[in-house]
Amino acid sequence: MVSPKRQIVIPIPRPQLVSPPVNSVEQPKAFQFAVSWRTLLAQLQVVEVRVEPVAVEIVPRETAARALQVVDPPPLPPEDEPAWEMVVPKMIRRPS
Amino acid sequence: MIDAIKSEWTDEALSHFSAVMANPDNADAHYNLAAWLAGTEKWEAAAPEFGRALWLNPRHKLAPIGLGACLLQMGRFEEALEVFTQAASDPGPAWFGKAVALQMLRRFDEAEGAYELFLESEPNSEETLANLIALRAETHDLEHLREHSQKLLSAAPNSTAALQGLATVALERRDHHAAAKHCDRIVQLAPDCLEGWHNLRLALDGILSAFTPKPAATEVD
Numbered sequence: 001m002v003s004p005k006r007q008i009v010i011p012i013p014r015p016q017l018v019s020p021p022v023n024s025v026e027q028p029k030a031f032q033f034a035v036s037w038r039t040l041l042a043q044l045q046v047v048e049v050r051v052e053p054v055a056v057e058i059v060p061r062e063t064a065a066r067a068l069q070v071v072d073p074p075p076l077p078p079e080d081e082p083a084w085e086m087v088v089p090k091m092i093r094r095p096s
Numbered sequence: 097m098i099d100a101i102k103s104e105w106t107d108e109a110l111s112h113f114s115a116v117m118a119n120p121d122n123a124d125a126h127y128n129l130a131a132w133l134a135g136t137e138k139w140e141a142a143a144p145e146f147g148r149a150l151w152l153n154p155r156h157k158l159a160p161i162g163l164g165a166c167l168l169q170m171g172r173f174e175e176a177l178e179v180f181t182q183a184a185s186d187p188g189p190a191w192f193g194k195a196v197a198l199q200m201l202r203r204f205d206e207a208e209g210a211y212e213l214f215l216e217s218e219p220n221s222e223e224t225l226a227n228l229i230a231l232r233a234e235t236h237d238l239e240h241l242r243e244h245s246q247k248l249l250s251a252a253p254n255s256t257a258a259l260q261g262l263a264t265v266a267l268e269r270r271d272h273h274a275a276a277k278h279c280d281r282i283v284q285l286a287p288d289c290l291e292g293w294h295n296l297r298l299a300l301d302g303i304l305s306a307f308t309p310k311p312a313a314t315e316v317d
């Protein structure tokens with residue numbers, strides 16, 4: 001009596017490479033055609049920047065003064081008081 | 097060497113940005129910054145600068161070309177078409193851009209017309225002929241595909257696009273000798289073209305099979 005645990009192992013053959021059927025015809029592969037636009041990018045060269053001279057607007061003196069906020073000068077000192085005094089340095093004889 | 101390139105790059109960037117800061121209303125300053133950005137493939141940053149240049153000077157000749165090119169790069173073909181159409185008053189780069197946008201939108205008849213018009217001003221434009229080859233391959237127009245491929249090949253004898261066009265026609269017409277000749281040249285010029293190798297083998301098989309004796313036909317009852 002053969003033990004139920006004992007099994008006959010039959011090696012399973014590996015799948016073999018088969019040649020394609022006789023009637024199958026290999027088809028050409030389509031080439032990959034690309035659309036490009038390098039022509040456009042080649043146009044993009046740096047140009048010289050020309051700065052237009054700005055016209056200077058001439059404004060009346062009063063407008064300019066207002067814009068500059070000109071303030072009145074400080075009051076002058078009275079006439080009898082000298083505003084300043086000149087100090088003459090004294091000559092000192094050096095001992096010989 | 098890399099430091100020198102980095103330094104030059106930084107100088108250029110500073111120069112263009114400074115020009116815009118100093119002259120914010122100068123179309124050319126914006127255009128130069130945009131052209132520099134496009135040169136460094138920063139399309140999304142370049143597009144608004146081209147747009148600004150165009151807004152400041154609606155008659156700027158190069159700003160619409162740059163703006164349209166950026167939009168093509170970003171895959172915004174409808175907008176690119178609008179920009180090129182407004183700028184394409186006479187056959188020039190804007191016409192070419194319009195044709196490309198139409199081709200990308202698969203409006204092939206209109207694209208063909210725009211390319212043909214551009215070719216009148218630049219008959220040997222290799223890129224135009226290559227794009228037309230792509231268009232004819234897409235529409236499966238073999239006769240025009242052969243015509244454009246031959247024209248491109250005479251202008252540029254090492255053009256793989258032209259050879260691929262001629263090989264496509266030869267393969268379709270089962271002209272194995274011509275297909276093998278063109279595919280052989282393709283794989284010489286572009287060894288990584290897998291289609292070229294595959295089609296070369298098929299063409300050579302086709303030539304060899306012509307010499308292989310066929311088994312005699314057997315009568316079937």
